Amino acid sequence: MALTEPTIRKAMPADKPRKLFDGGGLYLLVSPNRGKYWRLKYRFGGKEKTLPFGVYSSVTLADARNFRDEARAQLAAGVDPGDLRKERRATRRHEAVRLKAEMRFSVGSDGALSIRLGAGSVHLNPSETAQLRAFLDETRAVLLKE
Secondary structure (H helix, E strand, O other), X not given: OXXXXXXXXXXXXXXXXXXXXXXXOEEEEEOOOOOEEEEEEEEEOOEEEXXXXXXXXXXXXXXXXXXXXXXXXXXXXXXXXXXXXXXXXXXXXXXXXXXXXXXXXXXXXXXXXXXXXXXXEEEEOHHHHHHHHHHHHHHHHHHHHO
């Protein structure tokens, strides 16, 4: 029998975790600490696997069913949805590290300088940019003399 919103809201924790099944491998894990977690139970490559979808209330029943349908479509295409999620997460993590490591400079048409290093950035107005250039020129002259 498929789950309904009132059934989910009324589900109370027990001494042990329990599963409320919706169908198609989707279930709500009700833990003793009052947490309600969406999971998908599936088989890929002869192994049983579990794919988490999130916590109930932030992920509604309709959202969980949509996630289940997407995962089932991936399985039908011969793709493990758990591995696909891991690859996407690794790609995002790698991209975040790459953006953190890169320093980017840009000079506006008015002569303002912007320096971006990862999530942080520094913006200098045109007069501050001119002062920085003068400082760097003086520093370069001192270094070349030595």
